[in-house]
Amino acid sequence: MGNLPARFGEHLIRMFLGVPHHCKGNRARFADWFDPEFTSDPVFDSPTVVMPIVVTFVSSLVHPHSISYMSEDPHSPRFMCHSSILTFFTPMLVTGDNFIQLFPGWEGVGLAPYSSINFRSTRLKADKAAIKAMLVNRVGDFGSALGILGRFTLFQTVDSPTISARASAFSEPQNDFIFRNMIFHAITVIRISPFIGAVGKSAQIGLHTRSPDATEGPTPVSAPIHAATMVTAGVPMIARCSPIFEYPPTASIVIAFAGAMTSFSAATTGILQNDSKRVIAHPTCSQLGYMIFACGISNYSVSVSHLMNHAFSKALLFLSAGPVIHAMSDEQDTRKMGGLASSLPFTYAMMLIGSLSLIGFPFPTGFYSKDVISELAYTKYTISGNFAFWLGSVSVSSTPYHSFRSLFPTFPAPTNPFGRDILRCHDAPIPQAIPSIFLAFGSLFVGYLAKV
Numbered sequence: 001m002g003n004l005p006a007r008f009g010e011h012l013i014r015m016f017l018g019v020p021h022h023c024k025g026n027r028a029r030f031a032d033w034f035d036p037e038f039t040s041d042p043v044f045d046s047p048t049v050v051m052p053i054v055v056t057f058v059s060s061l062v063h064p065h066s067i068s069y070m071s072e073d074p075h076s077p078r079f080m081c082h083s084s085i086l087t088f089f090t091p092m093l094v095t096g097d098n099f100i101q102l103f104p105g106w107e108g109v110g111l112a113p114y115s116s117i118n119f120r121s122t123r124l125k126a127d128k129a130a131i132k133a134m135l136v137n138r139v140g141d142f143g144s145a146l147g148i149l150g151r152f153t154l155f156q157t158v159d160s161p162t163i164s165a166r167a168s169a170f171s172e173p174q175n176d177f178i179f180r181n182m183i184f185h186a187i188t189v190i191r192i193s194p195f196i197g198a199v200g201k202s203a204q205i206g207l208h209t210r211s212p213d214a215t216e217g218p219t220p221v222s223a224p225i226h227a228a229t230m231v232t233a234g235v236p237m238i239a240r241c242s243p244i245f246e247y248p249p250t251a252s253i254v255i256a257f258a259g260a261m262t263s264f265s266a267a268t269t270g271i272l273q274n275d276s277k278r279v280i281a282h283p284t285c286s287q288l289g290y291m292i293f294a295c296g297i298s299n300y301s302v303s304v305s306h307l308m309n310h311a312f313s314k315a316l317l318f319l320s321a322g323p324v325i326h327a328m329s330d331e332q333d334t335r336k337m338g339g340l341a342s343s344l345p346f347t348y349a350m351m352l353i354g355s356l357s358l359i360g361f362p363f364p365t366g367f368y369s370k371d372v373i374s375e376l377a378y379t380k381y382t383i384s385g386n387f388a389f390w391l392g393s394v395s396v397s398s399t400p401y402h403s404f405r406s407l408f409p410t411f412p413a414p415t416n417p418f419g420r421d422i423l424r425c426h427d428a429p430i431p432q433a434i435p436s437i438f439l440a441f442g443s444l445f446v447g448y449l450a451k452v
Contacts, residue, residue, distance in 0.1 A: 266283070280321060359400040
């Protein structure tokens with residue numbers, strides 16, 4: 001049951017590409033009708049297959065929602081183009097079987113949010129947020145490029161399976177890099193470098209400030225950015241490099257500490273937010289810290305599973321926030337809302353389902369992976385494991401507070417908005433409601449069907 005999404009995704013990919021089921025290995029060659037003459041083949045192993053399913057499913061729901069949401073915007077074709085770039089580059093990132101093939105996708109998922117956040121380029125806050133996102137990504141990309149060069153220098157190849165197979169042979173202390181008369185253990189450098197890239201992409205502590213600022217873009221694009229594409233790109237990168245990340249233990253401690261501190265800082269910062277989109281964005285940062293420290297305690301499959309489970313609830317919350325903002329005449333301050341439960345009952349139900357899944361309430365999707373990470377950290381019996389467990393536990397306690405702090409002032413609380421907004425507000429139209437229903441089913445049942 002735990003490999004059901006991977007097996008189902010592999011079946012769909014094989015059908016689409018025309019790959020026989022008796023083919024050996026995890027590499028799939030393209031069918032005869034599509035021969036781009038690639039020098040290497042895309043790889044579809046279990047952790048890789050999960051990510052394209054999540055990206056394509058979420059994006060296929062976000063795009064029809066966006067058509068309705070942006071129907072009155074004269075620049076909606078440009079917006080749809082920017083949204084499609086995210087969907088294009090993420091599968092390129094996760095299916096590359098070598099790090100050169102992977103790197104254009106890595107750069108693309110950093111470029112696309114810049115154009116999406118800066119969609120309304122006449123707004124100063126949007127300009128600043130887009131520039132911040134680009135600069136932070138450049139810091140992470142420097143670490144990724146350094147890691148690729150280091151791997152090629154040490155292993156004389158950039159092929160991911162070859163590097164994974166040879167990692168143990170190069171873990172000895174005599175394999176060093178020398179820089180300005182300083183000696184660095186080669187495997188440690190190669191391991192920390194891609195983690196720096198993950199820190200930039202996945203908004204870990206130190207480079208986490210640009211994740212809430214990504215909400216300056218239109219609401220529909222926040223769903224793929226925070227749920228399935230840019231900010232989650234660092235997790236599959238670490239999972240892909242997992243054989244390297246097992247040598248030596250120093251880097252694991254760094255990753256576990258960084259993920260735990262990110263989870264704690266983002267969860268506690270979100271308590272003080274009043275912007276409806278920022279309140280949803282801060283738990284994203286916190287959950288990414290959860291995924292990263294799961295990788296730091298060597299539980300990569302659980303981290304990828306939590307990424308998938310989190311994507312459904314996060315996309316549902318962002319797509320549900322859009323109709324609320326439209327109903328309130330583009331007002332995003334939750335203190336100026338209230339009494340919308342009777343006017344927007346469908347949106348209220350969708351946001352309640354997404355919030356319950358996000359906080360790990362028993363039996364929705366988030367419950368099946370969120371508690372597992374805490375349990376695994378508790379049973380690690382190391383300093384990094386204990387540190388991650390206690391900070392993660394505080395983060396888990398904070399997430400319900402600021403999730404429902406945005407939900408209750410908006411819907412059940414006494415009415416605060418202007419009378420004209422209450423009179424003309426309406427629930428989500430059918431083209432926006434249908435994607436939310438599919439995501440709600442995912443937020444309720446995917447965790448049970450794909451539990452690890």
